[in-house]
Amino acid sequence: xxxxxxxxxxxxxxxxxxxxxxxxxxxxxxxxxxxxxxxxxxxxxxxxxxxxxxxxxxxxxxxxxxxxxxxxxxxxxxxxxxxxxxxxxxxxxxxxxxxxxxxxxxxxxxxxxxxxxxxxxxxxxxxxxxxxxxxxxxxxxxxxxxxxxxxxxxxxxxxxxxxxxxxxxxxxxxxxxxxxxxxxxxxxxxxxxxxxxxxxxxxxxxxxxxxxxxxxxxxxxxxxxxxxxxxxxxxxxxxxxxxxxxxxxxxxxxxxxxxxxxxxxxxxxxxxxxxxxxxxxxxxxxxxxxxxxxxxxxxxxxxxxxxxxxxxxxxxxxxxxxxxxxxxxxxxxxxxxxxxxxxxxxxxxxxxxxxxxxxxxxxxxxxxxxxxxxxxxxxxxxxxxxxxxxxxxxxxxxxxxxxxxxxxxxxxxxxxxxxxxxxxxxxx
Ligand SMILES: [Zn+2]
Numbered sequence: 001x002x003x004x005x006x007x008x009x010x011x012x013x014x015x016x017x018x019x020x021x022x023x024x025x026x027x028x029x030x031x032x033x034x035x036x037x038x039x040x041x042x043x044x045x046x047x048x049x050x051x052x053x054x055x056x057x058x059x060x061x062x063x064x065x066x067x068x069x070x071x072x073x074x075x076x077x078x079x080x081x082x083x084x085x086x087x088x089x090x091x092x093x094x095x096x097x098x099x100x101x102x103x104x105x106x107x108x109x110x111x112x113x114x115x116x117x118x119x120x121x122x123x124x125x126x127x128x129x130x131x132x133x134x135x136x137x138x139x140x141x142x143x144x145x146x147x148x149x150x151x152x153x154x155x156x157x158x159x160x161x162x163x164x165x166x167x168x169x170x171x172x173x174x175x176x177x178x179x180x181x182x183x184x185x186x187x188x189x190x191x192x193x194x195x196x197x198x199x200x201x202x203x204x205x206x207x208x209x210x211x212x213x214x215x216x217x218x219x220x221x222x223x224x225x226x227x228x229x230x231x232x233x234x235x236x237x238x239x240x241x242x243x244x245x246x247x248x249x250x251x252x253x254x255x256x257x258x259x260x261x262x263x264x265x266x267x268x269x270x271x272x273x274x275x276x277x278x279x280x281x282x283x284x285x286x287x288x289x290x291x292x293x294x295x296x297x298x299x300x301x302x303x304x305x306x307x308x309x310x311x312x313x314x315x316x317x318x319x320x321x322x323x324x325x326x327x328x329x330x331x332x333x334x335x336x337x338x339x340x341x342x343x344x345x346x347x348x349x350x351x352x353x354x355x356x357x358x359x360x361x362x363x364x365x366x367x368x369x370x371x372x373x374x375x376x377x378x379x380x381x382x383x384x385x386x387x388x389x390x391x392x393x394x395x396x397x398x399x400x401x402x403x404x405x406x407x408x409x410x411x412x413x414x415x416x417x418x419x420x421x422x423x424x425x426x427x428x
Contacts, residue, residue, distance in 0.1 A: 022061040025079060025086045026118035028171075030055045031145070031152065032268065033126075034261045037095040037113045041104040044095070046128055046141040049261075054155025057118040058170035058271035062423035064088075070317025070340050071290045072096040072131050075115050080123035080144065087117055091291030092317075094256055098249050100133070100332065112260035113292075116272075120147060134337050155268040158222070162192070164199035165217040170271035174315070174421035176202070177272040178219035179263065181242040182280035184227040190280070194298045195219035198278055201304040202311065205404045207415045207427070214422035218270045219278075229255070229281040229297065241266065244279050244295060248287075255285035255295045263293065273421050274315055276307065288313030305403040312398050312406070316413040319344040321391040321399035323381040335388030342413045343398060344383045345390050354392050354409045365390060376408055 032052040038045050064087045071090030079086050095111040098104055117126075123146035129137045167173045178198060183191040199217045202208050208215055224240035231246045242263050248256035257263050257277060267275050275293040279285075282299030288310030296307045312318040319333075319341035333339050338349035345353045350364070358364070358376055366377030373394055382391035382399070391399065393407030406414065415427035 021064055021086070022118070025121060026057065027121055028057050029053060029119035030057050030059075030116050030155075030268070031119045032114055032116050032264060033143075034112070034114050034264070035141075036110055037093060038108060038110045039095065039099060039104075040106075040108045041099055044099065044130065044140065048141075048143055051145065051150055051152035052155060052265070052268065053119055053152035055268055056170055056271055058173075058175040058273055058421075059089075059116065059118065060420050060423060061118075061171060063420050066090055067420075068342075069131070070342065074129040074131065074137065075117070076127050076129070077117055077120070078125045078127075079120075080125050080146070083125075086120075086124070089115075089117075089291065091115070092289050093292050094248065094258075094289065096130075097289075101249050103250060112258065114260055114264040116264075120145065122147070123149075131340075133332065133334055133339075135340065156265075157269055158266060159269050160221040161270045162195055162219040162221060164195060164219055165203055165212065165215060167213040167215045170216065172422055172424075173214050173216040174418050175216045175218070175271045175273045176311075177267055177270050177275055178217070179242065179266055179275060179277050180220065180222055180224075180280070181244045181257070181277050182224050182227060182229040182238060182240045183222075184225070185223050187227055187280060188221075188223070190298075191221065191223075194278055194280075198276075198296070198298075198303070198307055201307050201403070205304075205308045206406060207411050207418065211415065211418050211422075211426060214418050214424065214426065216271070220266055220269055222266055224280075227280060229279045229283075231281070231283060234283070242277060244277055246281075246283065246285050253283075253285045254287050255279060255281075255297060256287050257293065257295065260293075274311070276311065276314070286310045290314060290317040302401050302403075305397065305401050308403065308406075309397055312410060312414065315417045316343075316410065317341060318398050318410050318413060319383045321382045321393070321396050321407075323384050323386045323389070333383045333385055333389050335385065339383065339389075341383070343392060343396070343407070343409045345378065346388060347378070347390060350378070357408060357412075368394060 034050040035048045069090040071092040077087040128141040226238045243259040244257045277295040279297045281297040286296045288294035294310040294314040383389040392409040396407035397405045419426035
């Protein structure tokens with residue numbers, strides 16, 4: 001088993017670049033691109049709105065070319081002089097989910113999006129390529145940025161930063177940042193207490209606790225005009241710092257933020273790789289979008305589970321392993337295509353998933369019987385689909401409301417993700 005794991009890690013890390021490449025092409029500063037992503041079920045477009053620059057570059061330096069694409073959008077940066085690919089990362093956004101909803105059949109949606117990259121030393125060309133659920137990529141936008149000619153808006157320090165857990169320097173750690181929403185000035189004590197509480201949920205969960213020297217956790221102290229979170233189905237509308245709301249894309253418990261440019265602006269007060277919104281609300285809800293941001297609410301008993309589950313989507317690109325749920329997306333995982341999410345398979349290309357981690361005596365598919373509890377297998381049902389999509393474990397944190405219960409596959413993916421930001425091969 002150990003040999004197999006080492007082999008898998010070697011495959012993941014084959015995309016390694018030397019830190020030298022970073023110094024050749026980039027400086028220790030972040031460039032942020034704000035853009036508008038518009039479209040419907042069949043068409044879409046991108047319009048770049050602003051450049052911002054400042055802070056440090058807290059992202060990866062060793063894996064400038066992302067080893068594996070887990071997101072629907074592939075962002076690539078090329079040195080303009082040589083046309084060499086010098087940086088890439090993938091991520092997903094709310095638009096990627098919107099385009100699969102029924103509403104998108106008749107209505108064009110407009111979504112704010114941002115992408116961060118290290119500041120280039122010379123002129124670059126960048127592209128956005130969109131992948132559909134059949135893994136077919138389509139070049140959507142080509143832009144250029146020349147640091148000698150552009151005048152990006154500087155990062156402006158707005159709020160106080162709380163250090164919740166510091167494992168090391170930003171360039172050696174995954175930098176997780178909590179942003180509060182719906183906390184008014186009079187909720188200041190609650191804000192501080194909640195940030196500490198959520199930090200303990202993360203740091204007491206595997207694999208964060210075993211890798212704590214590669215994790216930084218900070219929070220922004222930012223206040224809203226009003227206390228609480230917008231809930232359109234409940235007739236509640238609040239003026240908050242980031243404008244988070246329930247019932248986004250017509251799913252009642254889907255709590256997301258539509259003011260993404262503002263969110264990234266508030267987040268640039270601290271080194272940041274991962275943004276998690278802590279929302280001041282008692283109603284169950286949350287969401288996590290790969291490499292984009294996640295949300296949780298502070299007032300539900302399962303908050304410890306919700307944050308680590310949503311961070312599974314956000315950091316690892318993990319799929320939901322459950323399959324009975326209120327989800328408005330249609331045909332989310334076509335069963336004749338291998339999904340990109342690492343913890344579900346349609347068995348179309350199981351070799352690319354956790355096949356090598358299986359005990360050779362485990363049947364594929366694996367019967368979902370009690371005697372298989374705690375056994376890595378291939379269980380039917382996952383990714384919202386009862387038939388034709390399979391998951392690795394009976395009761396992973398990505399399937400059921402259970403804190404600190406990630407399956408071996410999800411654990412490995414999260415360890416790899418921490419290593420990506422820490423520029424280190426972890427978990428061997
Ligand atoms: Zn899992």
